[in-house]
Amino acid sequence: MLKIVQKFLELMPLWFGIGFIAPLTAEMIKAFGWQASLPVTPLVAGLILGIAWGGSTVVRGRWI
Amino acid sequence: MSAAIPLPDLSGLDSKALMKLESEIAEQFMGGVPWGSVTWALANLAVWLALWPLTFMHILPLWAAFPIATACVALGYLPSHEAQHDIIARPGTPLRWLNQLIGHVSTIPLLLPYSVAKLTHMEHHKHTNHPELDPDIHTKAENSLQFLINSIASRQPNGRGNRSYSEALARLGTPDAMRAQLEALAMQLAYLAILFTAAWTGHAIEAALLWWLPKHLAQTYIGYYLSWAPHHPAKETGRYRDTRGFKSLVGNIGSMGMQFHIIHHLHPRIPLMRTPKAYWAMRPILEARKCDLSGL
Numbered sequence: 329m330l331k332i333v334q335k336f337l338e339l340m341p342l343w344f345g346i347g348f349i350a351p352l353t354a355e356m357i358k359a360f361g362w363q364a365s366l367p368v369t370p371l372v373a374g375l376i377l378g379i380a381w382g383g384s385t386v387v388r389g390r391w392i
Numbered sequence: 393m394s395a396a397i398p399l400p401d402l403s404g405l406d407s408k409a410l411m412k413l414e415s416e417i418a419e420q421f422m423g424g425v426p427w428g429s430v431t432w433a434l435a436n437l438a439v440w441l442a443l444w445p446l447t448f449m450h451i452l453p454l455w456a457a458f459p460i461a462t463a464c465v466a467l468g469y470l471p472s473h474e475a476q477h478d479i480i481a482r483p484g485t486p487l488r489w490l491n492q493l494i495g496h497v498s499t500i501p502l503l504l505p506y507s508v509a510k511l512t513h514m515e516h517h518k519h520t521n522h523p524e525l526d527p528d529i530h531t532k533a534e535n536s537l538q539f540l541i542n543s544i545a546s547r548q549p550n551g552r553g554n555r556s557y558s559e560a561l562a563r564l565g566t567p568d569a570m571r572a573q574l575e576a577l578a579m580q581l582a583y584l585a586i587l588f589t590a591a592w593t594g595h596a597i598e599a600a601l602l603w604w605l606p607k608h609l610a611q612t613y614i615g616y617y618l619s620w621a622p623h624h625p626a627k628e629t630g631r632y633r634d635t636r637g638f639k640s641l642v643g644n645i646g647s648m649g650m651q652f653h654i655i656h657h658l659h660p661r662i663p664l665m666r667t668p669k670a671y672w673a674m675r676p677i678l679e680a681r682k683c684d685l686s687g688l
Contacts, residue, residue: 337577340584341549347588348604352596359597389550 338386345382350374402680414677418659421670425487426474426663433471433498440464440501440602447598458601465501465603466610469618470648470664472498476510477660501603502610505579507572511564512557517660520634521626527560531619532626539620543612622653631658636684637671644668651688654678 336343353374357363363370385391402410443461446452474480475495481487495506512527519525521532530552533539546553558576561569583603590599620626622635635657640647652667655674662670671678671688678685 343588344584347584348591348596348599351591351594352600355591355594355596385549390545390548392544392548 341385341391342379342382345378345380345385346375348378349381350378353377399676402676405680410677410680414658414674417673417677418662418670420673421662421666422659425480425490426665428665429471429474429663430480430490430494432467433494436464436467436471437497437500440468443602444598447602448595454598454601458606461501461602462606462609465606466613467648468498468501468610469504469614472496472504472506472509473513474664475506476513479661479663501607502614503579503583503607505572505575507568508557508561508576511569511572512560515560515564517657519629520657521623521629525560525563527556528619528623529626530556531615532623533620534625536616536620539616540612543615547608547611617647617650618653621647622650622657632678632681632683636686637678637688638686639688654683654685 350371351374354370357366357370357373366373368376381391399413402413405413440461443452443457443464447454447457472495475491475498478491480491480494481489482491492506495510499506499509516526516528521529523529530542530546531539533542543553545551546556548554558573561573587599587604590596617640621638621640624636624638626634628634635654637654638651640651644651649664649667652671655662655667655670656664658674659670675685
C-alpha cells in the first residue's frame with residue numbers, strides 16, 4: 329500500500345499536467361482565439377502539453 | 393521614525409548588564425492581545441475566499457482579483473507567525489483558542505499547515521543560518537537575483553526548498569512532527585483536488601490566478617523579505633550575528649515589518665507591530681553588541 333502511495337506521489341507532476349495544465353492550456357487557447365490555427369481541439373492540445381511537460385518533469389525532477 | 397529612548401552610558405556595562413537592560417526594554421513591548429494581527433488574519437482570509445464567488449459570478453474581473461489574491465496569500469503568513477510564537481495567547485489562557493484558530497486558518501491560502509510552520513520555524517530560531525539544521529537556509533544567496541533563481545530552483549520537485557521542511561520534521565522525529573508531515577500531505581492533496589476540479593469544470597484560469605500563481609509569487613516575496621533579507625549574508629550564527637536590521641526599498645510596510653526582524657529573533661514574543669518601536673528603544677544596545685544594522 330505504501331509503495332502504491334509513493335509511486336502515486338512520484339508521478340505527481342504527471343497528474344498535475346493532466347489535472348491542471350491541460351485544461352488551463354485549453355482555456356487559454358480559447359481565450360486568445362488560437363483554436364483555428366491548431367490541427368487538434370484545445371483540450372487535446374492541452375493534454376499533449378500537460379502529459380509531455382508533466383512526464384518530462386517526473387524524469388528530470390524539475391519543471392524548468 | 394521614533395528616536396531611541398535615552399539610555400545610560402553603555403560603555404561601562406559588561407555583557408550581563410547589557411542583557412539585563414535589553415530584557416527590561418523588551419518586556420515593555422510584550423503582553424496583551426495583538427488585535428491588529430487577529431483582525432488582519434480574519435479579514436485577509438475572508439477577502440481571499442470572497443474572490444472565488446466574485447470572479448466565478450463575473451462580479452469582479454480576474455485582472456482585478458489576481459493582485460488582490462496575491463496580496464492576500466502573501467499577507468496570510470505573518471498572523472500565523474504571531475500564533476506560532478504564542479503571541480496572541482499563551483497556552484492555558486482563556487484566548488488560547490484564538491491563537492490556535494489564527495495559526496491554523498491564516499496560512500490556508502499559502503498551503504502551509506500550522507503544525508509544519510510552527511515546528512520548522514522553531515527549528516529556524518534554534519539553528520538560524522546553520523548550513524544543515526536551519527530549515528530556511530535554502531533562501532541564502534549572494535544577491536537578490538541569485539535569490540530569485542534559487543527560489544525557483546528550490547520549488548522544483550527535486551528542489552531543496554521542497555525537501556528542507558520534511559527533512560527538519562524527520563530530524564525531529566516526534567509524534568507531532570510525524571503528524572505534521574501527514575497534515576502537509578493531506579493539505580497538498582486537497583489543494584490539488586480543488587485545482588483539478590476547478591480546472592476540469594471550466595475555471596482553470598480563475599484557479600490559476602486566484603491560487604496557483606499567487607501562491608508562487610507570495611512564496612517568493614515571503615522568502616525574500618522574511619528570510620533572505622533579514623538574514624543576509626547568512627554566514628554567521630549566534631544571537632547578535634544571525635539576523636540584521638536593514639533598510640528596505642519598499643519601506644517597512646512593503647517589507648511586512650522585516651526591517652526590524654532582528655528584534656523578533658532576539659525577543660520572539662514581541663508582537664510584529666511593536667518591533668519598530670522596540671528596535672529604536674534597543675538600538676544603542678544593538679550597536680554596543682556590534683549587530684549589523686545596515687544603516688537602519
